[in-house]
Amino acid sequence: MALSGMRGLSVFISDIRNCHNKEQERLRVDKELGNIRTRFKNEKGLSPYEKKKYVWKMLYIHMLGYDVDFGHMETVSLISAPKYPEKQVGYIVTSCLLNENNDFLRMVINTVRNDIIGRNETFQCLALTMVGNIGGKEFSESLAPDVQKLLISSSCRPVVRKKAALCLLRLYRKNPDVVNIDGWADRMAQLLDERDLGVLTSVMSLFVSLVSNNAEAYWNCLPKCVRILERLARNQDIPQEYTYYGIPSPWLQVKTMRALQYFPTIEDPNARRALFEVLQRILMGTDVVKNVNKNNASHAVLFEALALVMHLDAEKEMMSQCVALLGKFIAVREPNIRYLGLENMARMLLVTDVQDIIKRHQAQIITSLKDPDISIRRRALDLLYGMCDVTNAKEIVEELLQVYKSSDSAAVEKRFSCGSPIVC
Amino acid sequence: MINFVLLISRQGKVRLTKWYSPYTQKERTKRLGTKEGEKDIYRMARIRERKTRDINPNQMYQGWGRPTPDAFVRRIQETEIEEALKRMKSGKAMGPDGIPIEVIRELSGLILTRGPKLCNFVEWRGYKVVYRRYASLYFCMCVDADDNELEILEIIHHFVEILDRYFGSVCELDLIFNFHKAYYILDEILIAGELQESSKKNVARLIAAQDSLVEAAKEEASSISNIIAQATK
Structure with a gap:
């Protein structure tokens, strides 16, 4: 299927595909770059169609790994085009070809701003997407207030608002001062009441970032997060399109639990009870099923729930459930679950009073040390390093020595050199 | 956060x-290999180190590892600096967005050689x-060390399902010749x-709406050129 809609582009891509070796490919690319360069020089004669075609070719060449050090100006200038097709190409290629430090971006800040505050919804979306993907400090300073306005506006459609939320997240990461904490705690609480789950997903990402820097300021949002989680876990009026293999938006569930992990504790007894009910349900009710995607999604939620339980250091009853679950996970065949089991068990070592239970799994962990998968071996090694103390040092070191003899892994060596002083 | 997506x-x-x-x-690549370049790296490392310390001490509460700032902002390690320096000295060409092609090469070496x-x-x-591998294509997403891995794995699948729906049983060839569509969808x-x-x-x-906007503009353009052609006949 060669329907790129641009013949010249398709032909060029076929040409590249027909090259037998790297040298031929380079020659073809150089020829094309030369061609584009001369065409850009006599810019007057270029139709919008041609401009788009050349800019796409540049992106393709860039993707192949070649240096494309000209034509940035032409790419960026497409953003200022009045018509949607050119503007769209301009925005997308710019956000792939340039990074936030490129000087040409400065030239379009005004155009971008006009698109953001303008009435044309599709232009707003394009502009927000680009700023969200490559906006730097300067964009942050000049655009943040406008983006905020879009996010909280009641007249904007969800499609614009969800993009505005993530765009603001980017700008906030570049410059935390753009979000004034005093006013935002209340606004954030309002935003978390959002009914549209697309917008809510984006808003939750923004919230995770805000709360990670200053949990104190957002206490008022905590009950809302719990409510969202309850609603999702009970599958209460979640539109069909937002369930993924039967699971109500696993991503939103994960993000919400992530946000909750930034609050030191949960004092409100009602919220606490509700939250633990949900967590209990997740811990107990996640079964292994045949469908891989369903399994992954439900376990993504489960592992996040585990993390949240560990963080809240709940009633010890739940903690022992967690350890039991992890013990089960590190013994399964499925490599992803085993990897995550080992990883989370190492995190669990930080929680008091569970070390002894973890030690019971030592033999199982040592088996993973000999796994063919380097990722799993590393996790096993890290975990053994963490759980090593006077009682089991001899055994662990012996095992490590054996592994060390039979492997060329630099990681073992590194762990060895840092481990030995503690062990001895 | 996803740092990059790679197919x-x-x-x-x-x-x-x-x-x-x-x-x-x-800016740093411009100063490749110079003394200043080295200084830059150390300066950046220091700033980063400081950042990990200076975040509001109130939130340095005791708790489980993840949310403390230390765990959150990855500390730069000496080996990383060494590595960066090595890279700078070799003066390798970087793309205009400052991404060394080496990253891609290194990663494909790491991933493509892994067993099934x-x-x-x-x-x-x-x-x-x-x-995640789909037929002949590997979809890779690079995330921070403390992100939820399975969640990302399913974002990949979500992306693939949408591509599949758009192209009608997507294959590598579709993505080669319509790579721009893949960017729109992403x-x-x-x-x-x-x-x-x-x-x-x-x-x-949303993608369908975009497509129809482009179509509409195309038709409009051709009708205008028709009018012009007729007028100048």
Whole structure:
């Protein structure tokens, strides 16, 4: 299927595909770059169609790994085009070809701003997407207030608002001062009441970032997060399109639990009870099923729930459930679950009073040390390093020595050199 | 946060790249190999180190590892600085967005050689790369070390399902000749390295709306040129 809609582009891509070796490919690319360069020089004669075609070719060449050090100006200038097709190409290629430090971006800040505050919804979306993907400090300073306005506006459609939320997240990461904490705690609480789950997903990402820097300021949002989680876990009026293999938006569930992990504790007894009910349900009710995607999604939620339980250091009853679950996970065949089991068990070592239970799994962990998968071996090694103390040092070191003899892994060596002083 | 998305074929050919954080900054690449370049790196390392310390001490509460700032902001390690210096000295060409092609090469070497029954996560330079293979294509997303891996794995699948729906049983060839479509679609799914829409229906609707806008503009343009052609006859 060669329907790129641009013949010249398709032909060029076929040409590249027909090259037998790297040298031929380079020659073809150089020829094309030369061609584009001369065409850009006599810019007057270029139709919008041609401009788009050349800019796409540049992106393709860039993707192949070649240096494309000209034509940035032409790419960026497409953003200022009045018509949607050119503007769209301009925005997308710019956000792939340039990074936030490129000087040409400065030239379009005004155009971008006009698109953001303008009435044309599709232009707003394009502009927000680009700023969200490559906006730097300067964009942050000049655009943040406008983006905020879009996010909280009641007249904007969800499609614009969800993009505005993530765009603001980017700008906030570049410059935390753009979000004034005093006013935002209340606004954030309002935003978390959002009914549209697309917008809510984006808003939750923004919230995770805000709360990670200053949990104190957002206490008022905590009950809302719990409510969202309850609603999702009970599958209460979640539109069909937002369930993924039967699971109500696993991503939103994960993000919400992530946000909750930034609050030191949960004092409100009602919220606490509700939250633990949900967590209990997740811990107990996640079964292994045949469908891989369903399994992954439900376990993504489960592992996040585990993390949240560990963080809240709940009633010890739940903690022992967690350890039991992890013990089960590190013994399964499925490599992803085993990897995550080992990883989370190492995190669990930080929680008091569970070390002894973890030690019971030592033999199982040592088996993973000999796994063919380097990722799993590393996790096993890290975990053994963490759980090593006077009682089991001899055994662990012996095992490590054996592994060390039979492997060329630099990681073992590194762990060895840092481990030995503690062990001895 | 997703730092970048990478699509590579089994032969190591790149089919799509999208970066949400600049891997290195252009200013630094300009000063390749000079003494100042080295100083820069150390300065950056110091700033980063300080950042990990200075975050509001109130939130240095005791608790489980993840949320404390130390765990949150990855500390720069000596080995990383060494590595960066090594890279700078060699003066390797970097793309205009400052991404060394080496990153891609290194990663494809790491991922393409993995056997079929291993886990979908690879640890790499202090990050994690979550990947999934579909026929001849590997979809890779590089995330921070403390991100939820399975969640990312399903974002990949979500993306693939949307591509599948759009192209009608997508294959590598579709993505080669329509790589720009893949970029449009990705932009409706991720912004700033975060998931923006988990409803396939919504994404499909938005992409269809974009397509029809482009079509409409094309028709308009051709009708105008017809009018001009007729008028100048």
